[in-house]
Amino acid sequence: MRYALQVQYVGKNYAGSQIQFENGVEISETIQGELEKALRTLICGDTANNKRPVKTYFSGRTDKGVNAYGQVVHFDTDKQFVASKFLYSLNEILPDDISVSDLKLTDESFHAQKSARRRHYRYVFINRKMHNAFDGDLMRVKFDVDIERMQNSLNYLLGEHDFSSFKNSGTLNPSKICFIELAKVQKVDDKVVIDIVGNRFLYNMVRTIVGTLLEIEGHNLFPEHMKNVLEAKDRTKAGQTVSPYGLTLVKVDY
Secondary structure, three states: EEEEEEEOOHHHHHOOOOOEEEEEEEEEOOOOHHHHHHHHHHHHOOOOOOOOOOEEEEEEOOOOOOEEEEEEEEEEOOOOOOOHHHHHHHHHHOOOOOOEEEEEEEEOOOOOOOOOEEEEEOOOOOOOOOOOOOOOOOEEEEOOOOOOHHHHHHHHOOEEOHHHHHHOOOOOOOOOOOEEEEEEEEOOEEEEEEEEOOOOOOOOHHHHHHHHHHHHHHOOOHHHHHHHHHHOHHHHHHOOOOOOOEEEEEEEEE
């Protein structure tokens, strides 16, 4: 049987979502590692089995420091569960910064990554000169940003494009084509909220888009600069890859 989980996590204490190995040995703490360990404990009653009999598949990889509210994960098992009891027990085992909110029995053709049709990411930063004790890990931009100009810049990303300019070298998938159906920015008090929805995203793509937006605003460039960067298909033309803190995988649609 195949089950799908909806998973939330705060990424600051983890080396990313996916398990990483060095010379065959698992290194660093990851979301996948903690989730599989908890599932193994609950399903198999085994916390020491290095063969990882419960294998999970994520809708997408998130980097160190990136959060998720709607990460989707699937796994296979020969056992049947009552969702409410299973979720309660699993949440009791998981670390405080990882939780699960939904469990569904799916068709075996379902794949958390390959079946996904769109993904929604949100980036939040503080736009204020002065530090506040409650800013947490969010990036703070001291210069004033113009939301209307930022929206005009984002509009150039809508549709299907080659996003090579916003891709860092760690992208494993050779395809650079993505379709962006929504790119929206708004200001809520002193927080700037950027929502981007697309069929797929390249490695560090959202964080590099935000960095390019801030380069445009910080240097008072025309919004058309975003179009020029996009069409260049050259990573050196884009802005910096900003901090992962403030980036959240909000939702995955199937």
